[in-house]
Amino acid sequence: MRKSLFYGLLFTSPAIVGFIVFTLGPMIASLVLSFTDYSVFKDRTSFIGFDNYVRMFSGADDYFYPSLAATFYFVVLRVPAVIVLSFFIALLLNMNVKGRAFFRTVVYLPSIVPAVASAMIWMWLLNPDLGLINTLLNAVGLPGSLWLYGENSVVPAVVLTSLWGIGGTVIIFLAGLSGIPRQYYEAIDVDGGGWFSKLRHITIPLVSPTIFFNAIMTLIGSIQVFNEAYILTQGGPNNKSLFYVFYLWRTGFRDTEMGYASALAWVLFLVILFFTFLVFRTSKSWVYYEGEGR
Amino acid sequence: MAGVKRQTAWVILVLFLTTAVLAGCTRSGSQLGETDSGSDKDGGGERITLRLTAWGAPDEVEPYKIAIKKFESEHPNIKVQLQHIAADYDTKLTTMVAGNDVPDVAMMESGSIAYPLAEQGKFYNLQDFLTDDPDLNAESLVPNITYSLEEGNIIGIAPGPETFGLFYNEDAFKEAGVEPPPSDAKDAWTWDEFVEVAKKLTLDNQGRNAADPNFDPKNIKQYGVNLASWWASYSNFVYSNGGDFISEDGKTFALNQPEAVEALQNLADLVNVHHVAPSPVQSKNIPATHVALQTKKVAMAIEGQWVSSSLAKSNFNFNVGVLPVMKKPVTTVVCAMFSMFKSTEHPEESWELMKALIDPESSIDMLTAGTWMPAERDWYTDQALLDRWTKDQAARPSGYQGAVIDMLLENSHPTPTGYVKNFNKIMDVVTPALDKVWLGQQSAQEALDGVAQKAQAQVQGRRD
């Protein structure tokens, strides 16, 4: 046991040192700043106790709750959509189809294209009056939508645009799927099981560590959604896409209230920590690690 | 066999990568040394290095490079380091300020961190320089291109103004048999005349215009006019109707006052009542205007004059008229600025650099291309100078003199970012409310009354 502690620390020491040197300092700094009125341009900074946190929760900040709401709506829509869709696509790409290399590359392409370029395409596609999607919908007799310009449609529209970037998640699933030995499937073939039973009894349990990883990462990433608001919507219309981190960034850098932005960040930190913890707790019942030999 | 081959490949790869890393480290190491010696003083007379930060596309930065080259040849002891910050300028500048790594002269935007910096006393008062300078003073600049923290404390001077005009496709007017917009402010269309024209130029897919009782607003092929929903765009009409963002004494939020409300309602009605304009789109970065005009998606566009440059490249008959007038002819001036940081050790030299940057001579390419306008009054009033950037230029059509130049000199209004304190926070309240107006879900009066109290809470007065 003693020896394993030594080796455990030895192997993880670069990461631990890296965390302490490069990450912990800035984290503590921002925690301390969250109790101050720090603004980069002001020469004086003073401690103001919990004032920043009181301002947030007391309702004095008109954007705190709306930004939380917008973010939650986004997360609730996006996380399941990303996981289901990318798992489905990964299954397709893992089949013995011709041109796999091509299809895999195609799915990943949107993730490589620079954000400005793809944002521009979405602006064109989703333009309510001149955009391609509404034109197509009208052509088949369906009503169009205001998409990014409608209060009710902006978050779903943003989720839609973000689904274009699921290539990374698909790739991770593919790597997980590629680790499943073929013999396992053959066993089911012998037993006469169908496609669904393979999926349920072999594929999903065996890639559950990958599903778990993707779920956690998609969750953490979605709660911190920023670019979509920054590039596509600027938080509009009517603050319906004022995502939390975008609001935080606006507060810290445009309004130069870095102390308050730090407080906002630490509240979000706790929120993310809580949900990540929840997922970790449930994982014991559905994530199967062959390496743990249970 | 495959294994051996693969192993060899790995060895080669690792060797190659290690070399690359080593090269990388020595590279950046030597770089550090280079910059150090560069900023040091030489043996002879005092060597000065000035740092300048700016943003912009390569063609926008080119004039600064020309200006710097000229400046350096006139001041052989001064070297100018231009730091080109392509995007997220404010984030970068904020970290630079945090790290006390501040430029001497910086390009700034009035709507972002310029005023927060100025309020903390980070900028020189340029008024002092303007007063003493033999070549450049308040009178030699065109109106509304300086920014002040308060009266008498100028924190920034723009390299040039930008105004708004009514850009249009001449062929669309010919086809509809309608007189194009006048370019002279005294002949400008009234709002009602403008709406009538816009109706005649709005066509459904059967070719009926919006004045036709059978007009089908669900299938519009050509819109009469295009407008943007950002504050600078609608400010033209708020001012034209005698309204403002805040009251003259700076104490009251004023966008919910009758003049402003009427102007905003008129604009929203173009979309929702008259069906002559597509839903206004927020972003000014998507260059829809020139293509929309070229392809006759729209016949007219309320746009900043910078659009001239892309229109000039679009190869169709465009022109510019004066904006329709509600009560008085107005165009809002928007512009970036150059500011001088207090921390500079060489204020005199920095001022000389700023003058060089503002000099239209260096930016002549951007002036003829259409993107910019000169900062100095001479370049508008002296015919020989005026000809240099307007005569026979595709970007300067026949209406340009009246609709843009004369408007700037006689009827321009400063941008609200320059005189409304706490502008961003007020607009954080107003913009979401106006979203409902553009979508036709609320009247301008309802929407703005609804947020008046919250907006009022952010009002902190005027700077002028």
Added chain:
Amino acid sequence: MRSSKLSLTFAYLMLALITVLFIGPFLWLIRSSLMDLSQIFTMPPEWIPRPVRWENFGRALTVLPFGTYFMNTFTITISVIIGTVVSSSIAAFGFSRIDWPGRNVVFAILMSAMMLPGAVTLIPSFLGWQALGFYDTFYPLIVPAYFGGGIFNIFLLRQFYLTIPRDFDEAAFVDGASYFQIYRSIIFPLSRSAIIVVSLFCFLATWNDFMGPLIYLKSENLFTLALGLQMFQGTYTAQWDLLMAASAAVVLPCVVVFLIGQKYFLEGITLTGLKG
């Protein structure tokens, strides 16, 4: 096998649909890069450049010193990949194949690095690197890769290591192997597809990283491609034709790297299929 023919048909149909939906942005980029500025934004969109403007590439790549940017980006990216692969795979081993007290607590603490929005740690981090004298060098962009290489990568590899049966380690232990030998000769090779995924992500993230170089670099001769790309966006207009051409030129290496990288997934399947 009869059912598999049906499902294959279904798969091809779905893949065709996915291709149509996902290839859009890339085609858009490529066609825009070859277009005249006035044609890029035409509505409805045009897909065939007329005339084909190859000179966009020439202009885009000469208006800014892209050769220097390329070398800088290349140096940073390669250095980061090596550091990340080595250090994250070692750390992941420590977090999955060795049972030591406090392992999960330490792992959870490292995970917390991902949960605080970067906007508020940006300035403290910058001040730290500046105090060390590494402002305007590549070190802030490269060095962290050698110390863990990011918790994302450690977590990813940990998940893969955990799926490798423990029997392998036990057998090796009996033969007298050390932890390091197990890592090197069993775990690392067996998780090759995951390692390739990590290197691939690392390549793309570093290649396209904008914020890091923006904050930590000052001299133009140290700039990267991602910084250079942003320079085509101006105040009032953007040189979209050049932006698109430069973007295409920057993206192309990524596509090539990806095409090569994904080939190894295919191999990965058959390799692990033989064992077990």
